[in-house]
Amino acid sequence: MLVIWSGEVVYEEALRWQRLLSAARADDAIDDVVLTLTHDPVYTAGRHADLARNVVADTGIRLVEVQRGGDVTYHGPGQLVAYPIRKLRDSKAVRSHVDALVGACAAVAASYGLPARADRDRPGVWVGNDKLAAVGVRVHRRVTSHGLAFNVDPDLDEFRAGIIPCGIPDAGVCSLRSLGIDTTLTEVRRRLTACLGDALGATLHPGTPADLGLTVGTRV
Numbered sequence: 495m496l497v498i499w500s501g502e503v504v505y506e507e508a509l510r511w512q513r514l515l516s517a518a519r520a521d522d523a524i525d526d527v528v529l530t531l532t533h534d535p536v537y538t539a540g541r542h543a544d545l546a547r548n549v550v551a552d553t554g555i556r557l558v559e560v561q562r563g564g565d566v567t568y569h570g571p572g573q574l575v576a577y578p579i580r581k582l583r584d585s586k587a588v589r590s591h592v593d594a595l596v597g598a599c600a601a602v603a604a605s606y607g608l609p610a611r612a613d614r615d616r617p618g619v620w621v622g623n624d625k626l627a628a629v630g631v632r633v634h635r636r637v638t639s640h641g642l643a644f645n646v647d648p649d650l651d652e653f654r655a656g657i658i659p660c661g662i663p664d665a666g667v668c669s670l671r672s673l674g675i676d677t678t679l680t681e682v683r684r685r686l687t688a689c690l691g692d693a694l695g696a697t698l699h700p701g702t703p704a705d706l707g708l709t710v711g712t713r714v
Contacts, residue, residue: 495580495694496701497687500531500708505558505569508533508577511708512639515579520635522581527706528641528690528698529577530683533569537657540564540630553656562640564617564630566657572648572669574682576690577641588633592617594693595642599627601689602644602682606675616665624668645669646682 503511508531518524537557539545543565549557555568569575582591596612599619603610603626610619610626619627627644646669653667670677691698703709 495526495528495691495696495698496705497528497530497690497698498701498703498706498708499683500529500703502534502571503531505533505536505538508575509558509560511703512577512579514708515706516634516637516639519579519581519637524579524706526578526580526696527701528687529575529579530687531575531577532571532573532679533575535568535570535652537566537568538562539566548658549656550658551656553652555652555656560632560640561634562630562632564628567628567630567643568648568653568657569643570648570652572646572671572679574644574646574679574686575642576644576686578638578690578694580638580694582633582636582638584636585633588631588638591633591638592629592631594690595629595631596627598686598689598693599629599642599644601693602685603627603670605685605689606670606677608670608673608675620665621668621673624666626668626670626673644682644686646677646679647671 535555539559540562548566600610618625629642632639
C-alpha cells in the first residue's frame with residue numbers, strides 16, 4: 495500500500511483527489527493507498543450533521559458538507575489527516591476498518607505515554623473528556639474514503655469558536671501540544687504511518703502525489 499505525503503492541501507482539492515482515487519480503486523485501476531496531509535482552516539459537516547444545532551457562530555471559516563459519517567468538525571494547520579482509500583472485502587468489514595483507524599490513533603497516543611481510549615458511544619480517540627483524534631469514513635462500491643484527523647498542534651480555539659465539535663456539547667478537544675507533548679508533525683506522521691500499517695495489516699511504501707497522477711487542479 496502506498497502512503498502519500500502531500501503537505502497542505504486545500505480541503506476541496508483533497509475531496510476531488512479522494513473521488514478520483516476511490517473510482518480508480520473500485521475499478522481495480524490502482525491498489526490501496528493512504529493520503530496523509532494537512533488542510534487549510536475549514537469546518538466540515540458529515541451527512542447526518544445537525545447544522546442548526548452545532549454551527550454556533552460565523553467565524554469566517556468556510557463550511558463544507560461532505561458524505562462521511564460524523565457531525566461537524568474542524569481541520570487546519572497542525573492537524574495530521576489520513577485518508578485510506580481501501581477496497582474492503584465486503585460490507586461487514588466497515589466496522590473493522592473504523593476500528594483500525596481508531597486503534598492506530600490510540601497507539602500513537604500511547605507511544606507518547608498518553609492514556610488514550612476509544613469510546614463506542616462517542617467515535618474517535620479520547621484523553622479524559624477531550625477528543626484527541628476524530629474518525630469519520632465513507633464507503634462506496636466497497637471502497638473507503640475520508641478517515642482520521644489527529645491533533646498535533648492545531649489552534650484549538652478554532653474548534654470552539656464556530657461549532658460544537660462532533661456535536662458533543664459536554665466534551666472538549668485536545669492536542670498533543672495541549673497535553674504537554676513536544677513533538678513535530680513529521681514525527682507524528684512517522685508513528686501514525688507505522689501504526690496504520692500494523693492496524694490495517696499492510697506494508698506501507700512511501701510515495702508522492704505525482705506517483706498517482708495527482709496535481710493541483712485535478713478534476714474528476
